[in-house]
Amino acid sequence: MKIGFIGLGKMSTAIIRGLKNTSFEIIAAGRDPQKTAQDAEQLGITAISEHQALIEQADLIILGVKPQVLPSITAKLHFRQPVISMAAGISLNRLAELIDDKLPLIRIMPNINAQILESSTAICGNDKVDAGLMDLAKEITNSFGRTFDIAEKDFDTFTALAGSGPAYIYLFIETLSLAGVKHGLTKNQALDIVSHTMLASVQNLIANNDSPHDLIDKISSPGGTTIAGLLELEKNGLTTSVIAGIDAAIDRAKKL
Numbered sequence: 001m002k003i004g005f006i007g008l009g010k011m012s013t014a015i016i017r018g019l020k021n022t023s024f025e026i027i028a029a030g031r032d033p034q035k036t037a038q039d040a041e042q043l044g045i046t047a048i049s050e051h052q053a054l055i056e057q058a059d060l061i062i063l064g065v066k067p068q069v070l071p072s073i074t075a076k077l078h079f080r081q082p083v084i085s086m087a088a089g090i091s092l093n094r095l096a097e098l099i100d101d102k103l104p105l106i107r108i109m110p111n112i113n114a115q116i117l118e119s120s121t122a123i124c125g126n127d128k129v130d131a132g133l134m135d136l137a138k139e140i141t142n143s144f145g146r147t148f149d150i151a152e153k154d155f156d157t158f159t160a161l162a163g164s165g166p167a168y169i170y171l172f173i174e175t176l177s178l179a180g181v182k183h184g185l186t187k188n189q190a191l192d193i194v195s196h197t198m199l200a201s202v203q204n205l206i207a208n209n210d211s212p213h214d215l216i217d218k219i220s221s222p223g224g225t226t227i228a229g230l231l232e233l234e235k236n237g238l239t240t241s242v243i244a245g246i247d248a249a250i251d252r253a254k255k256l
């Protein structure tokens with residue numbers, strides 16, 4: 001099975017690092033053949049200088065270019081195989097217009113954690129995608145993280161939670177660390193403490209059947225420090241503020 005990448009940027013590179021742990025053969029065509037050849041050599045894959053030549057050789061295509069340039073690239077090409085697109089905001093219907101409405105088309109939404117092969121990736125396909133092809137696509141997405149079957153109508157919500165989510169989590173880590181600095185820790189000390197606490201808290205949540213609320217109750221002793229902090233956070237609207245942020249990200253995704 002030969003997988004052909006069109007576009008060899010940050011996300012394609014991360015995905016290819018995952019695919020290197022599988023038996024798939026990988027070929028790629030970027031914008032600039034010289035740069036593609038250099039990048040391909042580093043990744044241990046085969047560079048192809050022409051997009052159409054890549055399409056003739058590949059069993060499956062992965063489009064790794066920005067949504068803005070996708071239409072101008074696909075307009076010049078004739079696809080004959082299943083295509084996976086990771087382009088934010090490009091629907092399956094739009095892909096069918098750009099590529100071929102008779103071909104199996106799959107839309108995925110990976111996130112930045114693909115860099116450490118821990119992406120949260122949403123997947124959905126059009127009605128030409130059979131179960132075997134979907135399994136194959138998931139073998140690809142599972143090679144760089146975990147795959148979530150998401151109805152296309154929920155892709156914008158997924159994008160806000162998993163695509164933008166890491167930025168919100170980093171902001172929370174940064175903010176907790178600043179609180180540590182305010183009270184005398186160095187920034188590095190505070191970041192170290194908060195990062196480990198964040199990691200272990202998520203591991204604890206996943207390892208147990210407890211809900212976040214169960215765990216909050218376990219930490220909040222009567223009249224103690226945690227409940228005092230929680231009430232102050234809510235007085236300042238943490239829950240409504242986070243949900244409003246997600247609303248804004250979803251609204252923005254719908255307008256892309």
Ligand SMILES: NC(=O)c1ccc[n+]([C@@H]2O[C@H](COP(=O)([O-])OP(=O)(O)OC[C@H]3O[C@@H](n4cnc5c(N)ncnc54)[C@H](OP(=O)(O)O)[C@@H]3O)[C@@H](O)[C@H]2O)c1
Nearest residue numbers: 007008009010011030031064065066067086087088110112
């Ligand atoms: N980055 C993320 O966290 C993320 C998350 C989810 C989805 N995505 C999606 O992933 C896709 C790629 O994003 P990215 O972050 O990897 O962007 P990127 O690093 O800018 O990669 C895009 C690549 O496309 C290449 N390209 C431009 N014009 C081309 C052409 N005519 N033919 C072939 N290749 C061409 C660029 O080459 P040059 O550099 O030589 O111009 C670049 O290597 C986008 O559709 C984005 O929506 C990204």
